[in-house]
Amino acid sequence: MLQIKPILAALKRHKAGTILIALQIALTLAIVCNALFIIQQRLDRIARPTGLIETNLLTLQNGWVGVDDKSTGPLVRADLQAIRQLPGVEDAIATNSYPLRGGGWSTGVRTNPDAKKSEAHTTQYFVDDHALATMGLKLIAGRNFRADEVTEVDPQGVVSASQIIVTKALADKMFPDGSGLGKVLFVDDGTKPSTIIGIVERLEVPWNSSWSDAFLDNAVLEPYQLTGGYTSYMVRSKPGQLAAITKSVPETLFKLNRMRVIPSERGVRTYDMVRAQAYKSDRGMAILMGVVCLVLLAITAAGIVGLTSFWVGQRRKQIGVRRALGATQRDILSYFMTENLLIGIAGVVIGALLAVGMNLWLVTQFEMARLSLLYVAIGVVALLLLGQGAVLAPAMRAARVPPVEATRSV
Amino acid sequence: MFIHNLRLGAFSLRRNPLLTALMIMSIGFGVAASMITFAVFRAVSGDPIPHKSSQLFVPLIDNRGPQYNRKGEPPSALTYTDAVALMRAHKAERQTVLFPVAMSVMPGDAHRMPFKAIGYATYGDFFPMFDVPFLYGNAWGTSEDEARGAVVVISRALNQKLFGGENSVGRRIILDDKEYRILGVTSDWDPKPRFYDMFNDNAYASPAQVYIPFTYAIDQKIDTYGNNNCGSDGKRGEDRDSWLRGECVWISPWVELDSQEKVDAYKQFLQGYANDQRRAGRFNWAPNNRLRNVNQWLDYQHAVPPESRISLSLALGFLVICLVNTIGLLLAKFMRRAPEIGVRRALGASRADIYRQFLAEAGMVGLAGGVLGLLLTGLGMFGVGLVFEPQIARLAHLDISLVLLTLLVAIAATVLAAFYPTWRAAQVQPAWQLKSN
Numbered sequence: 001m002l003q004i005k006p007i008l009a010a011l012k013r014h015k016a017g018t019i020l021i022a023l024q025i026a027l028t029l030a031i032v033c034n035a036l037f038i039i040q041q042r043l044d045r046i047a048r049p050t051g052l053i054e055t056n057l058l059t060l061q062n063g064w065v066g067v068d069d070k071s072t073g074p075l076v077r078a079d080l081q082a083i084r085q086l087p088g089v090e091d092a093i094a095t096n097s098y099p100l101r102g103g104g105w106s107t108g109v110r111t112n113p114d115a116k117k118s119e120a121h122t123t124q125y126f127v128d129d130h131a132l133a134t135m136g137l138k139l140i141a142g143r144n145f146r147a148d149e150v151t152e153v154d155p156q157g158v159v160s161a162s163q164i165i166v167t168k169a170l171a172d173k174m175f176p177d178g179s180g181l182g183k184v185l186f187v188d189d190g191t192k193p194s195t196i197i198g199i200v201e202r203l204e205v206p207w208n209s210s211w212s213d214a215f216l217d218n219a220v221l222e223p224y225q226l227t228g229g230y231t232s233y234m235v236r237s238k239p240g241q242l243a244a245i246t247k248s249v250p251e252t253l254f255k256l257n258r259m260r261v262i263p264s265e266r267g268v269r270t271y272d273m274v275r276a277q278a279y280k281s282d283r284g285m286a287i288l289m290g291v292v293c294l295v296l297l298a299i300t301a302a303g304i305v306g307l308t309s310f311w312v313g314q315r316r317k318q319i320g321v322r323r324a325l326g327a328t329q330r331d332i333l334s335y336f337m338t339e340n341l342l343i344g345i346a347g348v349v350i351g352a353l354l355a356v357g358m359n360l361w362l363v364t365q366f367e368m369a370r371l372s373l374l375y376v377a378i379g380v381v382a383l384l385l386l387g388q389g390a391v392l393a394p395a396m397r398a399a400r401v402p403p404v405e406a407t408r409s410v
Numbered sequence: 411m412f413i414h415n416l417r418l419g420a421f422s423l424r425r426n427p428l429l430t431a432l433m434i435m436s437i438g439f440g441v442a443a444s445m446i447t448f449a450v451f452r453a454v455s456g457d458p459i460p461h462k463s464s465q466l467f468v469p470l471i472d473n474r475g476p477q478y479n480r481k482g483e484p485p486s487a488l489t490y491t492d493a494v495a496l497m498r499a500h501k502a503e504r505q506t507v508l509f510p511v512a513m514s515v516m517p518g519d520a521h522r523m524p525f526k527a528i529g530y531a532t533y534g535d536f537f538p539m540f541d542v543p544f545l546y547g548n549a550w551g552t553s554e555d556e557a558r559g560a561v562v563v564i565s566r567a568l569n570q571k572l573f574g575g576e577n578s579v580g581r582r583i584i585l586d587d588k589e590y591r592i593l594g595v596t597s598d599w600d601p602k603p604r605f606y607d608m609f610n611d612n613a614y615a616s617p618a619q620v621y622i623p624f625t626y627a628i629d630q631k632i633d634t635y636g637n638n639n640c641g642s643d644g645k646r647g648e649d650r651d652s653w654l655r656g657e658c659v660w661i662s663p664w665v666e667l668d669s670q671e672k673v674d675a676y677k678q679f680l681q682g683y684a685n686d687q688r689r690a691g692r693f694n695w696a697p698n699n700r701l702r703n704v705n706q707w708l709d710y711q712h713a714v715p716p717e718s719r720i721s722l723s724l725a726l727g728f729l730v731i732c733l734v735n736t737i738g739l740l741l742a743k744f745m746r747r748a749p750e751i752g753v754r755r756a757l758g759a760s761r762a763d764i765y766r767q768f769l770a771e772a773g774m775v776g777l778a779g780g781v782l783g784l785l786l787t788g789l790g791m792f793g794v795g796l797v798f799e800p801q802i803a804r805l806a807h808l809d810i811s812l813v814l815l816t817l818l819v820a821i822a823a824t825v826l827a828a829f830y831p832t833w834r835a836a837q838v839q840p841a842w843q844l845k846s847n
Contacts, residue, residue: 016741016830016834017738017742020734020737020738020741021738023734024731024734024735024738027727027730027731027734028731030727031724031727031728034724035724038720048641063512063514064514065514065516065524065586066514066516066524066586066587069633071770107640117477117478155633156633156649156650156653157648157649158650188640210716228633229512229633233791257539258523259524261514261523261524261525261526263526278650281715285721288793289721289723289724292724292725292728295439296728299435299436299439299440299731299732299735300731300735302432302435302436302735303432303436303734303735303739305432306429306432306738306739306742307738307739307741307742309428309430309742310741310742310743310745310746311745314745314746329837348491351551357729362720362723365719365723366716366719366720368720383568
């Protein structure tokens with residue numbers, strides 16, 4: 001550390017190189033911090049539980065052909081009956097949507113029917129009494145729907161149901177002072193009360209875009225079997241039977257009734273596929289950012305190696321003189337390491353400021369979250385270590401310069 | 411002389427192979443990262459209808475009022491009531507309203523399975539307004555709109571599937587269990603993003619296959635295949651009629667206005683309409699309308715996905731770092747040759763000669779970096795499918811203009827980065843170098 005003064009004096013004569021290395025470290029820190037932060041956010045999103053038991057779950061999208069939208073009720077019932085009787089099938093439901101599907105229903109809810117503005121936003125799932133078992137939802141209070149509570153309704157005639165099951169998140173939001181069980185909610189236009197008969201621990205909305213994050217865990221289950229032109233089926237297989245029913249369910253449906261369209265794309269998907277497709281962009285973004293970070297760090301390290309090698313080459317004579325005057329190999333090594341550390345510290349200080357500034361810009365442009373300072377700290381340490389690692393090889397080469405170099409001309 | 415400089419440049423690349431390799435890699439990776447993201451960005455942010463984007467407008471009317479609308483903005487589509495009123499008023503030269511439909515197509519051959527075709531219910535003006543090209547036949551006119559006729563325009567792809575690509579104008583087709591008469595077959599037409607249907611998140615969906623008259627679709631009670639937004643005060647009603655008359659929005663409106671006077675006049679009309687609704691007691695707030703042209707509309711709807719914008723910004727930062735890196739490495743490379751420069755200067759080379767030689771050398775480095783960048787860009791295009799939805803990935807591809815741009819950016823950026831090191835090289839004093847040797 002005693003060498004700091006001569007190092008600073010030497011750096012003053014190599015202003016350009018010094019500034020370039022510091023600048024590069026600063027920019028790399030700024031970008032890597034933000035990229036790591038984006039990766040972390042994406043991974044967090046991908047890891048979010050839907051509330052479903054996702055293994056052994058199959059989804060189907062069914063469109064009816066040549067049938068009046070109001071008359072599809074018996075067809076759906078026949079389908080369900082056939083699916084539920086298949087060997088390998090544990091249970092099945094028809095629903096308007098399910099988590100990560102991408103399209104569904106959403107509406108406002110309020111506790112006071114006269115309130116001007118709804119108090120929360122929620123999604124609506126129209127299902128029967130088999131939903132909890134099929135989806136694998138965890139009932140934490142109250143009871144399931146009874147079969148006799150389920151009624152048939154067409155999509156344009158949906159009115160709020162008398163009995164509903166809600167998620168804990170929605171219940172807590174609407175009734176912060178205790179359990180919402182048995183209380184009354186007004187769903188949709190708020191003319192008819194719906195009594196909460198059950199609360200499930202968690203159930204996500206069908207969307208995973210940023211606009212739906214605000215009400216991600218708010219869901220209402222209503223005991224309706226929707227008619228209409230389109231139906232989504234969810235089928236829970238017995239353990240180990242998923243592959244078999246992925247084949248047998250669509251076959252059975254077509255055998256039962258050919259007047260239907262199950263799209264070739266996304267028509268039949270296991271829930272693992274639903275999840276993979278829903279988070280494709282997020283996972284890809286995380287991978288892209290990860291690759292960018294690695295390459296960036298490699299290039300920064302390469303730049304440090306290149307410039308330091310140049311300096312070592314330039315200073316061979318001076319190094320020889322120092323060695324002749326009694327400096328040990330260790331002294332030379334630590335000289336270059338310390339030099340790099342000083343430049344690195346200057347770089348990371350500027351870089352930390354840049355990182356925060358860049359994040360603020362991303363926050364205003366893309367409504368991203370604030371960067372945690374932990375990332376900056378990790379980035380600072382990583383870049384200082386990277387710099388020390390990169391400078392090691394040229395510094396060792398410098399240390400091996402023999403004292404006799406002092407007597408040679410260049 | 412220039413050729414000579416290039417040759418010298420190419421020759422000197424082979425000295426210091428390590429530094430040269432580092433520089434080429436640095437430029438290659440920087441350019442590739444920027445180009446890949448740029449290709450995606452370009453694909454999703456282009457003007458879908460450049461010659462008319464300033465003449466096509468989306469009129470929107472706030473039917474919710476300040477209490478229920480989002481951040482003071484009217485909803486992004488119209489109610490049936492307002493859509494019909496706009497069409498009836500006919501205050502623009504051309505105008506249309508539309509909503510997406512999904513129809514089951516029954517193939518003539520009984521052995522084939524019915525399949526789904528996505529399309530739009532709209533007015534005849536849709537086709538001339540959006541310059542839809544026709545392969546056979548043509549669009550329907552006002553008379554079919556008014557007659558509420560069962561006519562249809564199909565896409566070339568559907569025509570291929572059903573009729574093997576022959577002229578099917580005048581033939582019949584069964585959609586959902588209704589018979590339609592084919593009036594026209596469009597050529598391939600699929601503007602991206604699909605500006606006219608942003609309300610339904612269909613910006614990058616696969617191309618529409620059928621178009622039927624809006625009036626007929628309403629008569630036949632054909633449902634929208636798109637969003638139906640009733641707002642947080644939404645009175646959905648209990649049946650189709652009350653829903654149709656209610657305040658749910660689901661219809662996208664478009665008008666064509668080719669001069670500023672007409673735009674102003676249309677704004678006046680919207681203002682008057684909203685005031686009428688207020689007087690009639692339907693609205694109890696001051697008129698709150700919008701009239702956006704295509705580009706303003708895409709901007710408002712955030713047509714460019716944030717992923718591509720974030721990664722474009724990061725990739726630009728990436729390019730900057732690679733260039734800073736290149737400046738440093740070029741500096742090291744050039745200054746190593748200070749003795750050589752000194753000799754050349756002493757032998758009579760002017761500073762300009764030094765500039766020419768070193769910039770030419772940098773140009774060679776840039777070219778090599780560009781070639782590497784091109785390879786990596788090509789490789790990266792395969793990876794685009796990982797990051798973005800296939801509909802977008804399909805749009806981003808390596809074409810001639812991108813190849814040229816990659817090389818140009820690589821060379822220009824490297825030469826730019828080389829200015830400072832070259833300036834330093836040109837400052838080398840001949841006398842000093844000679845003395846020290």
